[in-house]
Amino acid sequence: MARAVASTPARPASRAVVTPGLLLALLAYVETSSGVIQGSIIPVLPAVGERLGVDAAGLNWVNICQLLSSAVCVPVLARLGDRHGHRRLLRLTVTLTALGTVLVALAPTYPVLLVGRVLEGTLSVWLPLEFAIVRDRLPADRSGPAIARLTGCLVLGVTLGTLAVGLLARLSSDPRVLLALPAVLTLVCVPVVWRWVPESDRRAAPARPDLPGAVLLTLGLAALLVGLAQGSHLGWASVAFAAFMALAVVLLGTWAAVELRSTAPMVDLRFTCRRDVAPLYLAALGIGVALFGTQSAMATFNAADPGLGYGFGLGTIGVSLITLPTGISQFAGAWLHPRAARSLGAARAVAAAFLLAAAGYALLAACHAAIWQVVLATVIAGIGVGAVIAGLPVMVVAAADRADTGIASGVYQVARNVGGSTAGAVFAAVMTALPAAGATGRPSAGAYVTIWLICTALLLLGAALLATTPAAHSRD
Template sequence: MSTTTPPSTAGARRETVIVFALSLAAMVVSMMQTLPVPILGLIRADLGVSTAEVSWVTTATLLSAAVFTPLLGRFGDQHGKKPTLVAVLGVMVVGSVVAALATSLPLLILGRVLQGAATAIFPLALSVLREEVRPQKLPGAMSLVSGTLAFGSGLALVATGLLTSGPDADYRNAFWMATGFAALALLGVLFLVPATRHKTGGRTDFLGALALGVTLLLLLLPISQGHEWGWTSGRTLGSFAGAAVMTAVWVLIELKVREPLVDMRMFVHRPVLMANLAGILVGFGMFANFLGVSYLVQMPEALTGYGFDASILRASVQFLLPGAIVSLLASPVGGQLVRHRGPRTALVLAAALGTVGFGWLALDHGHTASVIGAGVIVGAAVSFGYAAMPAVIMASVPHHQSGIANGINSISRSTGSAIGSAVVTTILASKTVEHLPAGVPPLPAESGFTLTFWIGATAFALVAVIARFGLRAAQAPRGAAAPAPAAEQTAEPAAA
């Protein structure tokens, strides 16, 4: 009797291994974005820098991701996705080591810049899935990899809280943890992900990449630093004006060069454009939830009249971890929803859950069960949203544009996260508790959190508008042919 594994079984196992390796890599990428949030105070005290200076620890990663993600996504499409993945993960390992060993702020920022370049892993991972996973299994695979983004962001907050909970806490432990995860992801991709079959070749549009990078720098820099610079300051307004000018320059370049970094027909193709707008709003909601809840539960009730007097550890484990776990568990559900009902339905459900979750937080954030329950609902909303967006994009662009299209969508989510961080910080700084005892630093008033949560609900309500009016209805797919080029499509295609 033969013991040979049937081809279908062997193929399924191979797909599972690939999805596992790429999910781990995507999770590590998302961890890098939120990792330093709970330890900025420790970093500031240890390195002897100001609040404005230490904020560059998070800003540097965001800006690095904005510059390198589209370039590396396109490079992977042209020259091979696996080699690009391995190289980027190697850079992330080096960056994590540099951050862990840094004894000065410039060195720490250098490490964070190298970590930020690894954001390109996510669009590259989706492109690999498109090549290696059967069409009927692709939505579930993409949803699982996408779901690890929200899970990884929450996991980083929890793990950092655990590692820095003692009286002699050292923030460097968090970066050593990041090094270990990055090395594990590198080994997983190196040994478990097959070599790329589709390569487009051609020239790299370095001029377009430079123009896009400058545009994103000028846009994201004032968003992330506006609360320090002042929203009406010359630097802030000048940066926004420069971003507008550079956007026009970038579009002109892309229309003129023979092999553009971004095909502008693809960029403005309705499903792709709507997915990017949804990415901004969902990214905004995710960060508004993380930061809003984290700050809320740490407020000292005796001084402010609200809050839970939670430590960083309690805030991470009790209040944020449940939502992160649910976001991971919801990702395969989102994949099935995309497969059987289409990405539009998944996005509508994400919008409904997010609006309900943030509305619940706005109306009742004085009870532990409410804060945790609402956070769980928002976590599921983010997971469904992340499942829908790659499905829309993958069904709307040809193979050779997968990397850059998902890279732009990654940037849209990062932009939304940056806007969410800036909005939450600005609101909480502008609404403070009156009549605090002498020597107590300003603390945000409860109304600031209420406003933050209502804005989060509004963001998800806008996602519903995008899904309803921006995306056309699609039949529930049971399987689909390979998508046609963006320019040839006139309706939202069914997800595979």
């Protein structure tokens, strides 16, 4: 990011002494809670819609509101954290998210549910803010592994959230009971962050807010994400979908031009285009596809009636259980990545993880007739994906100025989310275009194989991108 001189104020007196180990444990709890929130909402949405009388189209907007809120909040709040204090913004967003989880759980009406989801969107900036705090407060040799493991806690939380609501559903079908779990976990995060998480010292140089950049980026991402989310309803070949995509291109292109001319841009595009950084952001798009884009496809494949020629006919609990090894393997990959990075070097370790993930998806495309085959393939892919999502942000953070850690990792987060959103839309189109013979509205086995092969190709491209970075030619 911009290499402006950052101020370093005196460290304020802390109300509690927090050791590096305790700080990591506290933030690990916060990120696991974030994952539980994200993993628990999707399985419960049908029950929420039934309780509030909302149809499938209305429930789609429940997810769109969260996506839009995330797209707006991550770059804006990450930059504010760099300039005004990362703990200050983490406190704000944790409090807003806690309020959102309560509103989502208890929502008496559809509009209240949407407000809750908008507030929950602020949790997407937690990781960038935490990365900045960790980088500032932990010794240099511990900050990288800590960042990797916080990412692992997030993916583990997603899996635990999905599994937990599936098990709770056997005791109660009331969505208010099911969504009480993420609400309680997040409410506990509020005193944790306010009482024990220390403030970072580094600050970006004072500057006027980049309002034009913030507005253009917000509108551009909104047009892109809404268009992708509504593509199946609008029609992929419709004028409306094309208009959304054209508007996104115009707005984001204008935003890029404005940022390049600004003396204090919200996002320093010259930094993002550096030879050692651009491949990381491009690779983030690819790993977003593998991490987020295949979630719905895997769930529908495992739940499909075997009479279609594929699938296992699993119910909600069965689908949750078959995905549990994937989440655990992603967590293991993230936890083990620091050791691989010490042995191979950061770039080589991430490139190797991309190759392992690609091998897992290739195996899945070739062998998926039995549950054990699917579990084996997704565990292999999960270890690779977990290591990638742990290692990429460490490299991004290391390349950025300390005072710009928040926005650098925030842009990475946005890139990964955009990759997942794009993949979700593309894969939905693939499943529509390749229907099963004699089963209206059901995708064929070939549709799933196509999706897994797309993931394989993008993961191989990610490995190639990492090989182009200067770090790939050293062991540092």
